[in-house]
Amino acid sequence: MSEEKQSHSYKPKDSNLQEIIRWGSHIGAVIPILVLGVDYFTNNLTANPIQTATQRTGDVALILLVLTLAVTPVLIFYQTNLLKGMRKRLGLYAFFYTCVHLFIFFVLDYGLDWNQLIPLILQKLYLIFGLIAFIILLAMAITSFQWWKKKLAKNWKRLHRLVYLAAILIILHYALAQKGDILFLRGNLILPITYGIITIFLLLLRPLMVRKAARWLVQEIRSISTKRDLRKSK
Amino acid sequence: MIIKSIDPKTPKSSEITPEFEYINRRRFFGRAGAMVAAATLAACAPKLVPGTDLLPTDIPTYMDELGNKATNFTYIANYNNYYEFTTNKEAVAMVSAKFVTDPWSVEVGGLVNKPMTLGLEDFQKGYTQSERIYRHRCVEGWSMVIPWLGFSLSDLLKKVEPTSAAKYVSFETVFRPDQMVGQASSFYPWPYTEGLRMDEAMNDLTTLATGIYGKDLLPQNGAPIRLVVPWKYGFKSIKSIVKITLTDVEPPTFWDTIAPELYGFFSNVNPGQQNSIRSQVTERRIGENPRIPTLLYNGYDPKVGSLYTGMDLNVYY
Numbered sequence: 371m372s373e374e375k376q377s378h379s380y381k382p383k384d385s386n387l388q389e390i391i392r393w394g395s396h397i398g399a400v401i402p403i404l405v406l407g408v409d410y411f412t413n414n415l416t417a418n419p420i421q422t423a424t425q426r427t428g429d430v431a432l433i434l435l436v437l438t439l440a441v442t443p444v445l446i447f448y449q450t451n452l453l454k455g456m457r458k459r460l461g462l463y464a465f466f467y468t469c470v471h472l473f474i475f476f477v478l479d480y481g482l483d484w485n486q487l488i489p490l491i492l493q494k495l496y497l498i499f500g501l502i503a504f505i506i507l508l509a510m511a512i513t514s515f516q517w518w519k520k521k522l523a524k525n526w527k528r529l530h531r532l533v534y535l536a537a538i539l540i541i542l543h544y545a546l547a548q549k550g551d552i553l554f555l556r557g558n559l560i561l562p563i564t565y566g567i568i569t570i571f572l573l574l575l576r577p578l579m580v581r582k583a584a585r586w587l588v589q590e591i592r593s594i595s596t597k598r599d600l601r602k603s604k
Numbered sequence: 605m606i607i608k609s610i611d612p613k614t615p616k617s618s619e620i621t622p623e624f625e626y627i628n629r630r631r632f633f634g635r636a637g638a639m640v641a642a643a644t645l646a647a648c649a650p651k652l653v654p655g656t657d658l659l660p661t662d663i664p665t666y667m668d669e670l671g672n673k674a675t676n677f678t679y680i681a682n683y684n685n686y687y688e689f690t691t692n693k694e695a696v697a698m699v700s701a702k703f704v705t706d707p708w709s710v711e712v713g714g715l716v717n718k719p720m721t722l723g724l725e726d727f728q729k730g731y732t733q734s735e736r737i738y739r740h741r742c743v744e745g746w747s748m749v750i751p752w753l754g755f756s757l758s759d760l761l762k763k764v765e766p767t768s769a770a771k772y773v774s775f776e777t778v779f780r781p782d783q784m785v786g787q788a789s790s791f792y793p794w795p796y797t798e799g800l801r802m803d804e805a806m807n808d809l810t811t812l813a814t815g816i817y818g819k820d821l822l823p824q825n826g827a828p829i830r831l832v833v834p835w836k837y838g839f840k841s842i843k844s845i846v847k848i849t850l851t852d853v854e855p856p857t858f859w860d861t862i863a864p865e866l867y868g869f870f871s872n873v874n875p876g877q878q879n880s881i882r883s884q885v886t887e888r889r890i891g892e893n894p895r896i897p898t899l900l901y902n903g904y905d906p907k908v909g910s911l912y913t914g915m916d917l918n919v920y921y
């Protein structure tokens with residue numbers, strides 16, 4: 371009885387918080403594009419606006435993608451319905467910024483000059499990696515609706531696991547676009563390396579074994595602390 | 605002739621910008637310097653260095669020999685690749701504001717008969733400074749047109765009398781990590797070094813610059829003295845030089861040491877180059893929008909093309 375009462379009294383509070391988190395994530399994800407727009411129209415986008423806009427949208431897309439990857443690991447350690455829909459939402463925003471990033475590069479920067487773009491893409495590994503990652507994100511975005519989820523059944527999960535491949539390709543895309551050498555760790559590599567470490571860490575949290583072990587550990591800690599609480603209350 | 609002698613009809617930049625405003629700008633810099641700690645903030649919201657907009661901009665008489673208008677000074681002073689300070693181009697002006705350029709001395713030695721150490725006064729008094737409006741092409745795919753004030757490196761080299769064994773000239777930037785915070789990063793082989801072949805160094809276009817738009821160089825532009833090699837990518841134009849050494853072997857250079865597959869010793873501007881990160885086919889001129897075609901040797905082919913006859917630019921990149 372008392373348990374039921376508790377869950378009743380917590381529910382509205384929880385769903386309020388859930389709404390706040392939901393709207394917070396929407397606002398947080400929309401702010402960068404608004405700032406970009408304001409900077410662009412007030413001539414505040416550096417001396418080289420198009421390149422800056424390309425880099426900024428790329429940065430935001432990558433940050434959102436890493437946050438998307440972080441949702442599931444957070445749920446491993448802390449089961450909550452507060453983050454309901456968060457993974458899909460952040461993932462779609464990451465895809466949105468990727469599209470803006472590509473639009474700026476292909477249309478605003480190179481004016482769809484395929485004579486220059488096609489040889490460039492074929493020459494540069496970082497562009498090939500970026501485009502493969504985009505295709506993965508595109509497939510995921512299209513199939514992100516419930517209808518596809520049901521239709522693809524098991525394959526949906528398989529397809530959406532490719533997000534890790536996409537993340538790794540995007541980080542390589544980022545690292546190789548910097549002036550430097552990733553094999554010898556020379557040049558502008560602090561940020562790509564940081565993203566790389568975070569992504570690999572999140573990826574390592576994913577395998578089932580790790581998840582089960584983590585869940586077991588968390589439960590053990592909880593049960594120990596509840597036992598201690600019980601003892602205290604006695 | 606590319607070296608532009610100052611036409612008496614042309615308004616001098618000092619006439620356009622009253623001296624008091626220039627001094628006032630310095631005071632602004634002092635204040636900006638106090639905010640070096642805010643440099644990280646500047647990285648998030650880059651702001652133009654206050655006061656630089658007081659300097660002449662868009663003066664139609666500032667044009668290169670192909671008729672390209674010189675780039676707005678605000679851009680030249682606020683969009684800088686100077687990794688010794690920060691890799692954030694918009695923050696260099698802020699982070700470099702407190703850089704001390706006086707006193708300064710440059711050691712010229714190596715395979716020469718008359719090694720010397722020169723102070724800034726020696727450069728200003730001993731060499732005729734002329735205005736040289738050159739295109740500046742960055743390997744990242746952007747370019748500017750910059751009215752430098754300077755003299756040919758060959759004027760200096762003739763005075764030190766290179767021996768017959770001298771085949772190359774190597775240059776070194778000051779190493780001062782207390783003032784140049786970027787030099788703390790171990791991802792780069794500090795100090796910055798560059799090099800030229802003897803015939804490249806002796807070419808009239810190769811300039812030692814001490815000013816821009818008729819004024820002393822600002823720290824973010826390589827004060828107090830820097831190299832300008834207009835037919836090569838910008839990174840060859842080494843800044844804040846303290847050492848010039850004549851050698852008989854090809855000297856190591858900063859970017860070639862970091863990524864030899866991307867950046868070579870020659871690094872001539874070449875639209876046909878395929879091994880760099882960005883496309884070299886076109887470039888974006890700062891302050892203008894559509895991309896423009898990149899010219900071989902940055903358009904200085906008539907002056908420097910003969911230096912490379914018979915060389916495959918894809919091998920000697």
